[in-house]
Amino acid sequence: MMIYNTMTGNKEAFEPIHRNRVNMFVCGPTVYDEAHIGHARTYIAFDVVARYLAYRGFGVFYLQNVTDVDDKIIKRGAELGITTAELARRFEGRYLEDMCTLGVESVSLYARATNHVPEIIDQIKRLIEKGYAYETETGVYFDVSKFPEFGALSHQTPDSLTKHRIEPDPTKRNPADFSLWKKREEKLAWDSPWGKGRPGWHIEDTAITETYFGPQYDIHGGARDLIFPHHEAEIAQAEASSGKKPMVKYWMHTGFLNINGEKMSKSLGNFTTIRDLLTRFSPQAFRLFVLSTHYRSPIDFTEGSLDQSTRSLERISNLVQSLNDHMKNAVMESYEADEEMVRALESARGKFLEAMDDDFNTSLALSVIFDLVRDLYRYIGDEKSSKNVLSQALNLFAELGGILGLEFKAQPAGKLGLTDDLVELIMEIRQKLRERKDWMLSDEIRDRLRDLKVIVEDKKVK
RNA sequence: GCCAAGGUGGCGGAACGGCCACGCAAUUGCCUGCAGAGCAAUACCAAACCGGUUCGACUCCGGUCCUUGGCUCCA
Incomplete structure (x- = not known):
């Protein structure tokens, strides 16, 4: 299994530090506003990474x-x-709800920064003791000049990092030095050896990972924009305080999500929240949209591409529906085509895993699924399908769908305020009309139901 | 300026030194009472540009042009 490591710029064979345990950390949100579709892209990508690693044992x-x-x-x-x-708390709650809706369910533990202030203070203390950090009137800062590897992840040398957009704190020795502790006399403040204040931006992550993983762990993920300075700072803090290198074996970064070719930002007015997205598209369609591009590539969010993903998903869901329908009438017989179909199922699983093994190539993995979809449509199109093959196929879709977090199910009617039973009743009556060849009325029923978002698809009248 | 990623058919998007990606949309045929779903077939040289290597390059090498992102707010 190969994973692209931002640190080295290469795909590397994945070997966890502790045989078959994987410790994986992904930078979570700062909960000050609604989560947006960029968050969704990143967290869906890492959800699939975690699901796949678990699938692989x-x-x-x-x-x-x-x-x-x-x-x-x-x-x-x-x-x-x-x-x-x-x-x-409000936005944390909403964030967790959003993740749940999107099917992001692989996270083992969410850790709040404010629940780890003692660990943060402890880490800062050690950094000062070892001479990597210094105190000024405004706070405690990490001395970048003491850590020559600073910049390795973003492939920059420390002296090239002199540009800055925000005026640096004047008490810092070097503009590149970053804050570990901010001395503040505000309501949100904790006591510390340096007086009242609160943690700097980067320190909470290393304090949290050290608490649960120790000084070294396997995978650290986040979006590209966090490479500098956030992840550089994390490396500096953790490796300097623990003395162990590397803090992280594999650095994984997701590409950015753009909207209509532009960066998403509040000033451009194209800021789309997950909640807004879900009023227009299904969570499953969005997942398919995200997974049809490799996680490291940028992805462009447009209405059109979400429509495409919705239809693509329907192609698979329609098949799964058909397989279920055939199951009802299938007999425990075997046919000539069975052997070939079973081979195709096995081969599809193999190719799917091969694609996922290559740095989580979900796009290629999906193409394997679509190939299989076509083969299965051919198989059931011959009207001779065995229960055995159908159930193997359904199991495979559940298995592979489970890795991607896709269910391949038709939208249930209940969601539309109609009960399934009521729809069933209408279907039965309409079927009688069709048997009498009352096409006018049965077509009208079909059209009217479509207006209510209930799609009726007929089979041959026997 | 520095660093990074990238320019593939109408659109989205992969892989790969020679063979069909895959999906969406389109056209035609089959199927169907019709519609949808589905199957089959088609889409002049799909590969930013210019050189080079090679029997052969979208794929390798050199150069040019362009796009996007990061450079202490940011998933």
Whole structure:
């Protein structure tokens, strides 16, 4: 199994530190606002990574932080006139709901920054003791000049990192030095050896990973924009405080999600939240959309491509529906075509896993599924299908769908405010009309139901 | 300026030194009472441009042009 490692810029054979256990950390959200579809892209991608590792027999511990202390949270809380804790809990709750809707269910533990302040303080203390950090009137800073590897992940040398957009704190020795502890006399503050204050941006992640994983672990993930400075800072803090290198064996980064070819940002007004997305498209269609591009590539969100994904998903769901229908009438017989079909099923699984083994190539893995879909349509089109083959096929779709977090099921009618029984009743009456060849009325029923988003697809009248 | 990724058919999007990706959309045929679903077939040289290597390049090498992202807010 190969994983592309941002640190080395190469695909590397995946070998966890502890035989078949995988410790994996992905940077979670700062909970000051609704989660957007960029978050969704990244977390769906890593959900599939975790699912696949588990499928491959690894014991996966997937840890994610929730940053609930930050300038933006404080600012937003003040705007809304609520405490930072209230604000953070509100958006944390909404974030978890969104993830649940999107089928992101592989995370083993969510860890709040504010629940790990003692560990954060402890780590900062060690950094000062070892001479990697220094205190000024405004806070505690990491001295980048003491850590020559700073910049390795983003492939930059420390002296090239002199540009800055935000005016650096004047008490810092070097503009590239970053904050570990901010001295603040605000409501949201903790006691520390350096007086009241709160953690800097990067330290919560290394304190959390050290708590649960120790100084070294297997996979650290996040979106590309976190490579610098966030992940560089994490490496510096963790490796300097523990003395162990490397902190992380495999660095994985997802590509950005753009909207209509533009970066998503509040100032451009193209900021789309997960909730907004889900009023227009199904979570499953969005997952398919995300997985049809490799996780490292940028992906462009447009209405058109989501429509495409919706239809693509229907192609698979329609097949699974047909397989289930055939199951009802199938007999325990075997046919000539069976052997070939069973071989195709096995071969599809093999190719699917081969694609996933190659740095989680979900796009290629999906093409294997679509090839199989066509083969199965051919198979059941011959009207001779054995129960054995059909159930093997259905099991395979459940198995592979489970890896991708896709269910391949038709939308249930219940969601539309109609009970299944009522729809069944209408179907039965309409079927009688069709037997009498009352096409006018049966077509009208079909059209009217379509207006209600109930799609009727007829088979041959016997 | 520095660093990184990339330019593939009408669209989305993979792999690969020579063979059909796959999906969506389109056209035709089959099937169907019709529609849908589905099957089959078709789409002039699909590969940003210019050189080179090679029997052969979308795929390798060199150069040019362009796009996007990061450079301490950011999944």
